[in-house]
Amino acid sequence: MRTGLFFETSQRIVKSFLSNVVAIDDKLFFGNAISNQEEAASAGNKDPFAFGEEESASSEEDSGLGIANISLASSTIRDRLEKEVHNLDYQDLSLAFAEYGINCSGFIPDVHRFKTIEDAAENITLSAKRVDATILDWRMDENFGAEIGSLAKASILKILQHDKNQHGRLRLIVIYTAEPNIAEITGNIAKTLQSVDFSVLTNGNNINFDNADLEFCQITVIEKKATAKELREEVVSLFTELTIGLLPNATLSTLSELRDKTHHILHTFSRDLDPAYLSHVIGLLSSPKVRENAEEVALDYAAELIAEELKSMIQISHPLKLSLEKNRIIDWLSHVNMENDDDFFEIVVGDESGKVGSSRMKELIAATENEQIDTILQSEPKIISKGQDSLSFFERNRIQVNLKNGTTDSHEKLSIIECKRRDGLSLTNLAYAPNIKLGSIIKDKKGKYYICLQPLCDSVRLSSDASFLFLAVKEVKEPTGKFTHVIQSKTGENIRLMARCSTQCIRKFDLKRNKTTRTVKASNQAGSNEYIIQCKKESGGIEELFWVGELKNNVAQAISNHVAASISRIGLDTNEWLRLSSSISIA
Known part of the structure; x- marks a missing residue:
């Protein structure tokens, strides 16, 4: 639905984010012409x-x-x-998009320049690689002597294959046509995609994909518009529908502001700093202890500086604040519950739950006093039905909100973002071999998981194969089981782990070092998506361990601190009466 305050504000965010559009039409022209x-x-x-x-x-x-x-x-x-x-006036279209600050380029698949459909489709793909939205005419084939839609379908296949190889891209493809059979054209495209093993989901004249790599990709067939501005508005609305949501909008707002402030970022990291950075690199090279890893250490230093600068800008970002302010969350509640169902939101508090509508959720979001929250929790239908202090129960138990007919793993997905620094899925298609260090997660052939506790300073400059300390953690497969961390497998599946920071869970592995880097590196096997670490067995053989991912520094450090605290505990023999006396409350 393209109505409501939330959709309108989402459109404004999209207009600010969209940067490049390409229109592809064999009848594209530039100049004055009879337009209707x-x-x-x-x-x-x-x-x-x-x-x-x-x-x-x-x-x-x-x-x-x-x-x-x-x-x-x-x-x-x-x-x-x-x-x-039905011809497309490029001058009108480019000026229409320019009003929103969006650059629109044009492409004519000329048969004199491109001899075959394949050649034309390849060049269309090149022009569309880095644009946010691609506009394709359905009928561009008559000069090639091919069936109607052949060039459009060939271009779509190449663009999607490129995006899939890159493991995803935000992509809107708009097919526009003067023909009345839009449903037939949509079905034709969907059938072509299915024939080459794309898992498509068709909804009206929209085609989406049941694939994580193409989650934010959509193909939409529309009828040709009378004016360029109508086509522009349709593209903006479709892009808004593709990206609408609280966190997606917040992300787009942040990216837009960072792009607009590129000048300020470059001013901070100007070329005047190059001699200072070079001095830092030479300083690292001057030390024999760091020399082998000087390049990697310098890279980490630069990455940390840039990341912190971006973070400081994001934390005070006004567009980001506006996209997540309380009033916008309230608008979102109305947007997702268009039918105003009274049971659309399920609030789960511990083992209690209740289903409510948008108005009740808005009251809860707007509440600032304990009395207000208590009234909302106890109103019919009750969210907390037990005869107990509802405020206390609400405070000390886990709270989870589910949407009617919505996914139930969104909380785990958000936890993955919080926990992981990188994983097998994020490394796909990258020439990167991870080092084993504090926070690295590995798995043995039996499927048991371990988190590395080795301090960073003891993970580099290794003169020989070294013993690394790990914490054995349990994979939690029960739906109601308790867990402390969530990571993602290389195939995109959620892995829930329970880390008990006890000395009884500490394990030692003798790992083989990489003689060139003098670190323990996980190597990617040819033809495989596995990252292998070689471990020396007590019997003298070699066991293979598998790199799964890496926790964020602060998450890994917290685990290490808890383990250290467990090790440093001191047990005392004491009078049992005196020990129990400490639990007696004094009036």
Whole structure:
């Protein structure tokens, strides 16, 4: 639904984010032209499709050399003007998008330049690689002597294959046509995609994908618009529908602001700092202890500086604040519950739950006092039904909000973002071999998981194979089981782990070092998506361990601190009466 305050504010965010659009049409033209039938009629002061009775009569009373075929002449003129009506004026389109600060480029698949459909599709893909939205005419094939839609479908396949190889890209493809059979064209495209193993989801004239790599990719077939501005508005609305949501909008707002403030970021990291950075690199090289890893250490230093600068900008970002303010969350509640169902939101508090509508959720979001929250929790239908202090129960138990007919793993997905620094999925298609260090997660052939506790300083400059400390953690597969961390497998599946920071869970592995980098590196096997670490067995053999991912520094450090605290505990023999006396409350 393209109504409501939330959609309107989402549109404004999209207009600010969209940067590049490409329009591809073999009839694309630049300049003034007759753009509709009314202009054509007014230019001749008459209806171009109508012939007066006098003209018909005079034609019938011709010299006898033959009767003029009025109907054929009318049809010829009509066809000619209809083609002009549906041609795309690049000047109009580029100016329309320019009003929103969006650059629109044009591409004509000219048969004199591109000899085959394949050649044209390849070049269309090149022009569309880095744009946010691609506009494709459905009928661009007559000069190639091919079936209608062949070039559009070939281009779509190449673009999608490129995106899939890159493991995803935010992508909107708009197919526009003057033909009335939009549903048939949508089905034609979907069938072509299915024939090459794309898992498609068709909804009306929209095509989406049941694939994590193409989660934010959509193909939509629309009828040609009378004006360039109408086409622009349709593209913006479709892109808004593709990206709408609280966190997606917040992300787009942040990216837009960072792009707009590129000048300020470069001013901070100007070329004047290059000598200082070079001095840092040489300083690292001067030390024999760091020399082998000087490049990697310098890279981490630069990455940390840039990341912190971006973080400081994001934390005070006004557009980000506006996208997540309380009033916008309230608008979102109405947007996702368009039918205003009274049971759309399920609030789970511990083992209690209740289903409520948008109005109740808005009251809860707006509440600032304990009395207000207590009233909302106890109102019918009750969220907390047990005969107990609802406020206390609400405070000390886990709270989870689910949407009607929505996914139930969103909380785990958010936890993955919080926990992981990188994983097998994020490394796909990257030439990167991870080092084993504090926070690295590995798995043995039995499927048991371990988190590395080795301090960073003891993970580098290794003179020989080294013993690394790990914490054995348990994979939690039970739906209601307790867990402390969530990571993602290389295939995108959620892995829930329970880390008990006890000395009894500490394990030691003798790992083989990489002699070149003097670190323990996980190597990617050719033809495999596995990252292998070699471990020396007590019997003298070699065991293979598998790198799974890496926790964020602060998460890994917290685990290490808890383990250290467990190790440093001191047990005392004490009087049992005195020990128990410490639990007696003093009035």
